[in-house]
Amino acid sequence: MSDAMTLREITDFAENLARKAGELVRREREDNTLRTDYKHQTELVTHADVMADEFITGAIRKRFPAHRILSEETMPDLSQAEELDTPLWIIDPIDGTVNYAYGHPQVAVSIAYAEKGQVQAGVVHAPFSDETYRATKGEGATLNDKPIQHSGATEPRQSLFATGFPYTKDKLEPLINRLNAMIHQCRDLRRIGSAALDICWVACGRLDI
Incomplete structure (x- = not known):
């Protein structure tokens, strides 16, 4: 566990980052300041992706300087992720970049925390619908602090x-x-x-x- 923090505190930290990053990307789009480019010649990226990525990774590095980060900008070798001695953060600053660039609301900031290759906590924040999903190992999952469950459909x-x-x-x-x-x-x-x-x-x- 990181600096004696509980998994719930780790999840709280991730949720705070996701909400702040969500406000950043929401504001950038509403201010009509979006600039777009392409990664690998095919994958759309906006300057807000980079801004949100830098905000999240910067906050994690400041709070947990020894942790590893897998993000849009920082991609460590994860071939043996389960053997990493240090915790790993997995980040997608804007999941749904094409939606984001076209003004659609289905956009999310995604942050997960893993130890020895196993995800222990995760947060997905949808800034345009103000919905926050979070889960902590052993505590179930919630949407805006209310418990959620699968439909149970089997057919x-x-x-x-x-x-x-x-x-x-x-x-x-x-x-x-x-x-x-x-x-x-x-x-x-x-x-x-x-x-x-x-x-x-x-x-x-x-x-x-």
Whole structure:
């Protein structure tokens, strides 16, 4: 455990960072100051991604200088993450960057804390809907401090499922084939545009798969 902090205190710290970063990215978009660019020639990125990343990683380094960070800007070798002696923070400053750039509300700041390759705490904050999902190992998960649970759906035909698509389009055919098979076996399909929110929506019952 870090500096004798409990996992709940770690989660509180992560939530505070996620909320502040969320306010930053919300303000940048509402002020119409967005600047966009591309990573690897295909992946959209905005200056707000970089600003939020620097804010979050800077705060973590100040509070926990010995910890490792996996983020948009800092990517350590994680081939043996479970053997790391120091805790690891996993950050996506804006999950749903394309949504963000186009003015859609499905955007999230995602922060997780792991020890020896196992996630112990996590926070996902959606700044445009003011929803905060958080979970601490052994304590369940909440949405805006209220407990959440999965829908309990077990039959695909009664299930609403979500999917996403990669930035690179050269290997889409296998995915399209799987979607074609799935769409005939489920209630319906949603494409949210934020993987973090997909997972949270499954956790709270807005999606089944």
